[in-house]
Amino acid sequence: MADPVIDYVFRVGGEGGEGVISTGEMLTTALARAGFEIYTFRTYPAEIKGGHANFQVRAAGKLLLSYGDAVDVLLAFNQEAYDKHVQDVRPGGVIVYDADSFTPPASTGAVFYGVPLTSLATEKVGIKLTKNIVALGFLADFFAIPSEVFTELLKEKFGRKGEMVVQKNLTAFQVGVDCARQTKKQDQIKLGVGPRKTKELVLSGNESLALGAIAAGCRIYAGYPITPATDIMEFLARELPKLGGFVVQTEDEISAIGTVLGASFAGKKAMTATSGPGFSLMTEMLGLGVTAELPAVIIDVQRVGPSTGMPTKTEQGDLYHAVYSGHGACPRIVMALTSVEDSFYGIMRAFNLAEQFQVPVVVLSDASLGHRKATVPVPDMTRVPVIERRRPSAADLISYKRYRFTPDHVSPMSAPGMEGGGYVAEGLEHTETGYPAASDHQNHLRSTQKRYGKFPQVEVIANDLARTYGDPKPEIGIIGWGSTEGVIREAVEMAQAKGYSVGALHPKILYPQPLAKLKAFISGPKAIIIPEVNYTGQFATLLRKRFAYDFIQLNKCIGLPFTPKEIFDKIEEVAQHVRANTRAVAAKL
Amino acid sequence: MSGPTPELLPQSYKTDEHPIWCPGCGDFGVLDAVYKSLAGLQVQPKDLVVVSGIGCSGRTPGFVKSYGFHSLHGRVLPVALGVKLANPSLCVIGVGGDGDGFAIGGGHIPHAARRNPDMVYVIMDNSTYGLTKGQYSPTSPRGYQAGSTPYGNIEQPLNPLAMLIAYGATFVAQGYSGKPRELADVVTKAIEHKGFAFVNVISPCITFNNTYKVIPQKLKETPQDHDVTNRAKAFELALDTAHVQLGIFYQVSQPTFEEGAAEVIQKAQASGPPRLEEIFSEFS
Numbered sequence: 001m002a003d004p005v006i007d008y009v010f011r012v013g014g015e016g017g018e019g020v021i022s023t024g025e026m027l028t029t030a031l032a033r034a035g036f037e038i039y040t041f042r043t044y045p046a047e048i049k050g051g052h053a054n055f056q057v058r059a060a061g062k063l064l065l066s067y068g069d070a071v072d073v074l075l076a077f078n079q080e081a082y083d084k085h086v087q088d089v090r091p092g093g094v095i096v097y098d099a100d101s102f103t104p105p106a107s108t109g110a111v112f113y114g115v116p117l118t119s120l121a122t123e124k125v126g127i128k129l130t131k132n133i134v135a136l137g138f139l140a141d142f143f144a145i146p147s148e149v150f151t152e153l154l155k156e157k158f159g160r161k162g163e164m165v166v167q168k169n170l171t172a173f174q175v176g177v178d179c180a181r182q183t184k185k186q187d188q189i190k191l192g193v194g195p196r197k198t199k200e201l202v203l204s205g206n207e208s209l210a211l212g213a214i215a216a217g218c219r220i221y222a223g224y225p226i227t228p229a230t231d232i233m234e235f236l237a238r239e240l241p242k243l244g245g246f247v248v249q250t251e252d253e254i255s256a257i258g259t260v261l262g263a264s265f266a267g268k269k270a271m272t273a274t275s276g277p278g279f280s281l282m283t284e285m286l287g288l289g290v291t292a293e294l295p296a297v298i299i300d301v302q303r304v305g306p307s308t309g310m311p312t313k314t315e316q317g318d319l320y321h322a323v324y325s326g327h328g329a330c331p332r333i334v335m336a337l338t339s340v341e342d343s344f345y346g347i348m349r350a351f352n353l354a355e356q357f358q359v360p361v362v363v364l365s366d367a368s369l370g371h372r373k374a375t376v377p378v379p380d381m382t383r384v385p386v387i388e389r390r391r392p393s394a395a396d397l398i399s400y401k402r403y404r405f406t407p408d409h410v411s412p413m414s415a416p417g418m419e420g421g422g423y424v425a426e427g428l429e430h431t432e433t434g435y436p437a438a439s440d441h442q443n444h445l446r447s448t449q450k451r452y453g454k455f456p457q458v459e460v461i462a463n464d465l466a467r468t469y470g471d472p473k474p475e476i477g478i479i480g481w482g483s484t485e486g487v488i489r490e491a492v493e494m495a496q497a498k499g500y501s502v503g504a505l506h507p508k509i510l511y512p513q514p515l516a517k518l519k520a521f522i523s524g525p526k527a528i529i530i531p532e533v534n535y536t537g538q539f540a541t542l543l544r545k546r547f548a549y550d551f552i553q554l555n556k557c558i559g560l561p562f563t564p565k566e567i568f569d570k571i572e573e574v575a576q577h578v579r580a581n582t583r584a585v586a587a588k589l
Numbered sequence: 590m591s592g593p594t595p596e597l598l599p600q601s602y603k604t605d606e607h608p609i610w611c612p613g614c615g616d617f618g619v620l621d622a623v624y625k626s627l628a629g630l631q632v633q634p635k636d637l638v639v640v641s642g643i644g645c646s647g648r649t650p651g652f653v654k655s656y657g658f659h660s661l662h663g664r665v666l667p668v669a670l671g672v673k674l675a676n677p678s679l680c681v682i683g684v685g686g687d688g689d690g691f692a693i694g695g696g697h698i699p700h701a702a703r704r705n706p707d708m709v710y711v712i713m714d715n716s717t718y719g720l721t722k723g724q725y726s727p728t729s730p731r732g733y734q735a736g737s738t739p740y741g742n743i744e745q746p747l748n749p750l751a752m753l754i755a756y757g758a759t760f761v762a763q764g765y766s767g768k769p770r771e772l773a774d775v776v777t778k779a780i781e782h783k784g785f786a787f788v789n790v791i792s793p794c795i796t797f798n799n800t801y802k803v804i805p806q807k808l809k810e811t812p813q814d815h816d817v818t819n820r821a822k823a824f825e826l827a828l829d830t831a832h833v834q835l836g837i838f839y840q841v842s843q844p845t846f847e848e849g850a851a852e853v854i855q856k857a858q859a860s861g862p863p864r865l866e867e868i869f870s871e872f873s
Contacts, residue, residue, distance in 0.1 A: 241857030255667035262671020424657035
């Protein structure tokens with residue numbers, strides 16, 4: 001059994017398009033197969049070739065909740081990678097670099113291993129491009145990661161390209177291994193085999209989400225390529241036809257959501273995924289989905305905005321848009337995914353909510369979650385039972401009213417092909433039958449009440465889904481949303497270990513809000529921090545509208561997710577403040 | 590239930606909703622032609638979906654006994670594509686106006702044409718924006734005077750037929766609402782056509798752009814010997830803007846989008862229907 005306290009952060013940096021990402025991905029899969037929990041983070045340039053790319057993987061013998069703080073091992077393919085990341089390497093950390101490419105300055109408190117990656121690849125393999133495989137061989141042997149997992153992986157990865165390519169890569173790997181054996185070890189890092197024995201999957205947030213959509217019964221996907229959501233479409237283009245479904249790459253995002261609404265109207269579960277700019281284009285159709293009461297799932301893998309923003313960088317900046325976009329009184333459900341594992345179940349719940357309440361559901365993910373990989377248990381298909389929309393009974397179809405006012409405000413929904421179920425899905429305000437009623441004042445009120453009338457039931461589910469962790473009666477509270485869940489949880493654990501009383505609430509449905517859960521939580525702590533990866537504190541602002549409470553905001557707006565320490569530092573600062581104030585009050589008494 | 594389905598007559602497709610169009614509007618002729626074609630083909634209302642955008646033409650689904658989708662301005666084709674993909678056995682008819690289709694919705698037409706889904710797209714072309722009171726449209730002639738062009742339209746009108754032929758639509762035809770019987774004939778052929786069938790209908794706006802007096806002099810049947818598979822000849826007919834040519838300009842057979850999708854599904858399922866668990870195993 002390996003030491004369970006193993007917890008190392010590896011970062012690979014170099015020129016974009018030169019195999020940095022694939023090196024990181026192979027390292028990730030190998031570490032996962034070797035029995036470690038993994039948690040990755042990547043940034044890459046907006047250019048196809050050139051520009052700087054880096055990929056980070058944290059591997060540990062315990063469940064990981066964030067991408068970590070300091071870097072233990074930096075693999076730098078060039079000077080730029082070194083310059084950009086050297087300050088993140090912890091004291092005593094390791095820097096492996098391509099000695100053919102540059103020479104780092106003498107002292108930084110790190111341990112240096114210069115490996116002539118380029119010349120080894122060129123001379124011993126005959127292919128310069130295999131330098132990243134040489135590097136993997138070096139890392140594997142040097143840090144005692146079982147070689148077999150890498151060689152298996154290389155065979156799988158290059159098998160389709162033929163035996164020659166496989167052999168060249170195996171040779172490159174061995175060249176790296178040999179080099180490691182000739183290098184004198186000066187550090188303590190050693191991984192060996194991890195403690196996990198059960199089978200787990202290595203999934204990115206986007207992949208997990210796409211799998212969840214399939215599990216929920218999604219059979220039509222329409223979308224337009226946009227970073228960082230595109231791989232959802234590519235994944236489904238490959239997998240959906242296997243289950244009889246289909247993916248259309250539409251001419252734009254308006255067409256994508258239009259196709260989704262058309263397919264939903266005709267009886268299929270359908271979804272689209274995009275990022276901020278595409279979601280902006282979809283706004284008008286979102287309103288149509290609301291008034292025509294069509295189930296639909298719209299994923300927004302958020303990136304930095306406004307406008308084209310920073311396409312490859314992360315932000316939680318689209319919450320206002322998700323909640324308020326669209327003209328008129330336009331109720332929709334907004335959810336946020338919290339982790340790679342939650343992306344699977346979260347999408348299943350999104351489809352269920354869409355079907356159950358016949359309303360578009362906007363699901364917020366973000367670049368950091370969509371593109372990071374993590375080890376997750378094989379999904380349990382029974383955890384979230386699949387819900388189908390309410391269909392009309394034979395009696396309903398005798399004199400069918402598509403938008404019939406019902407006690408729970410949900411009406412049986414027919415589909416083309418059903419005898420007696422004909423109706424017009426209307427963008428105009430309409431009566432119970434779907435008949436346009438653009439001038440009927442009272443009907444508009446009643447119809448609006450019908451559409452909002454579903455919300456109290458959604459709120460009950462929202463309360464059930466909001467998670468709390470940490471101290472149940474905390475002195476310091478944290479409210480988070482979306483992909484910050486893990487990092488907040490890790491910060492809470494750090495703070496608890498230092499003796500602070502901290503607890504957190506993390507809702508999954510953000511609109512309508514889980515009011516009962518929020519109310520109960522807010523009444524306890526002496527101070528509440530709301531960390532968000534955006535500039536203005538969008539969730540804090542939404543909550544301030546419902547609760548007269550002076551939330552403390554912690555905002556990060558540089559296109560990167562939080563590190564646990566950043567949140568921990570804020571907790572510590574606030575906790576000391578609270579204690580000082582309590583003492584001041586006590587002194588006065 | 591047993592026994593033969595009672596025969597559907599044109600009036601069988603009429604709903605209780607009375608068209609809100611101005612008396613004498615060309616769109617009545619289009620609607621009658623559609624009723625006639627549907628009855629001729631005995632299309633079952635339960636299997637029929639009429640999709641529209643916004644404008645006078647947008648109200649059409651409400652007047653046809655079937656399933657309908659009154660969507661957004663210019664968004665007829667994406668919605669219709671979704672319907673057809675979800676259930677390829679449906680008869681899908683998209684209807685729109687010249688503003689709806691060629692201005693705001695113009696970006697969708699080339700893609701619908703090249704995808705070739707098996708559906709009909711009928712444009713009720715009155716060369717004006719009727720519902721917003723007569724502003725110029727993408728097919729208004731130069732010099733057209735209205736609220737937004739008080740000194741006359743300075744823009745060149747689009748040529749819908751030439752455009753659709755260029756985009757690769759597999760069925761391109763033109764009709765006139767003043768000749769509903771001939772129009773019904775064209776619509777019938779459009780419904781029968783396997784693929785994306787575009788029918789441009791000259792449908793005058795009685796209130797803002799009453800062209801009923803000038804159109805009849807310009808009418809011309811497409812030549813008897815016109816070879817509809819000849820794309821260059823079809824262009825030639827379309828470019829004859831001195832006349833309003835009526836009939837089928839172009840018709841060829843191409844695989845439809847649904848057929849393509851079915852082939853992809855077949856390819857993907859070549860090794861048998863997979864279970865989700867098998868997809869999971871790709872990621873372990």
